[in-house]
Amino acid sequence: MLSPRSTEVVRATLPVVGGAIGTITDVFYQRLFAAHPELLRDLFNRGNQAAGTQRQALAGSIAAFATALVERPDVRPDAMLARIAHKHASLGIAPEQYEVVYEHLFAAIVEVLGDAVTEEVAAAWSEVYWLMANALIETERRLYAERGAIAGDSWRRWTVAERVEETATTATFRLRPADGEPVAPFRAGQYVSVRVPLADGARQIRQYSLTDAPGARERTITVKREQGDPAGEVSNRLHDTVRAGDVLELSAPYGDLVLDGHDGPLLLASAGIGCTPIVAMLKELVERGHSAPVIAVHGDRTHGTHPLRDERAGLIGKLAAGTDLTWYEAPERPWPAERTGRVDLSGVALPDGLRAYLCGPLPFMRAVRAQLVERGVPASAIHYEVFGPDLWLASA
Incomplete structure (x- = not known):
């Protein structure tokens, strides 16, 4: 829950910050990638960055979380937080990365809003950030623990047992653990991240839903070749180069869109x-x-x-x-x-x-x-x- 004083400040400044949040996130990513180019190379989706969709998603989540804090202070937006946390865990986000984001995000806020960012305003929005960040860190820690993974690392090597061409633009990959060890169950509706080395040395990550039954001893994903500008780097790489016998890196399963045991319609x-x-x-x-x-x-x-x-x-x-x-x-x-x-x-x-x-x-x-x-x-x-x-x- 946001403190009473910070609630007043955030409510008063939300129109200004919200109105500039798109510009703030643009400056944030420029600063972040200048300081940490490895994040763009190996963690963030370069296609989404080029298209601007990741910036829109970040801006939307921050604005939605801040709005929820001031309009519904007794109700935390858990559905939104859970969706973000599952995606972060599938990427291998670690707690210390939130400090890096905080540094560059607040530098971007000061750069864009200038003198409007008083000490009181900075303190209030810092409180918003850390309420959101700490909730995500705790949820991600639980997700890693449930999968027996070290925070930021649930990767495992899988061998492609079969490739099936479904349509002219979609292919199914059936994978088995390269180490021969047992396969943990998952919940129907969840996805895995696939980390793929590209020609320029980058290791880009994408998420693909599992199509197996939850108790299956393999992992099956169906990948659509993403066209357009920019074209899908990872989907095209999988379609163009991956065949039976090749090895891929997959994360543990994540995702909160799952059946809940409801026995009704x-x-x-x-x-x-x-x-x-x-x-x-x-x-x-x-x-x-x-x-x-x-x-x-x-x-x-x-x-x-x-x-x-x-x-x-x-x-x-x-x-x-x-x-x-x-x-x-x-x-x-x-x-x-x-x-x-x-x-x-x-x-x-x-x-x-x-x-x-x-x-x-x-x-x-x-x-x-x-x-x-x-x-x-x-x-x-x-x-x-x-x-x-x-x-x-x-x-x-």
Whole structure:
């Protein structure tokens, strides 16, 4: 909880700091990478930095946390903190790195806001930072301990046992531990980080959802080749160079978008490569004999771009009350008109007590969430996962 005096100062200065937070984060990253180029080379996603999305995510999270402290002082934004902590743990963030961030972030605040940063203002915003940082450090420490890992290091070498071409732009990699030791369980919906050496000597890290059943003795990821400008450094490297017999470095599993044992009706909604955590969830539901309705919703461009299409359909068919609803924007074969175009839930019957899990591009998830809320599904029953920087708060 923020102290009373700091609460007053933060409330008074939030419009100024919030209005400049985008510029502050730009200056912060410039300072950080000038002092620590190894962080950009081996830790931060260079593609997201080039596109500016990581800056937006940082700005959004800081502004959202500060706003929560002054508007809802008795309620800590644990959902946001948990999502960030899981991502940090998957990257191997260590407690001492928060001191480095603090140094360069507050230097950036002073540079951008100048004389407006009085001693009192600096003290109040320092309190905001360390409330957020210490909450993350503690959560990350617990996550590492649960996995038997030293803080900042849960990496393990895995051998590619098989590579399967799913579509023209997606490939599945089945991996087994290179050391032959047992594989720890994970929760359906979680992801692993993959650390890949690149041609320029950098070791870049990306997250990929696991598509195995939670008790599997291997790790399976499906990777989409990311195009555009900048193109996906890691996804392209995996597609272009990794074959059966090669070795990859994977983190322990992390992620907080997981099934919670709810035995009531579920809606699992995905778009594009967002189907990957949903496939793992479907496998868990099949294994535990989930008998309540499960509505599996997916949106894709065409039949040919839909990854894991047959596997997903087969799993839905094994459920006692599974419904497969797929929309294609440009179907390559005869397809129902009511499911041609973007996902539209207006004609879908939604049972009472529904819980929803969403994964895919942000516009897709925003649209589906809005439709669900409009239909009376409580916001607390709608959970989501974002691939890459979490821009939900940044664009709110």
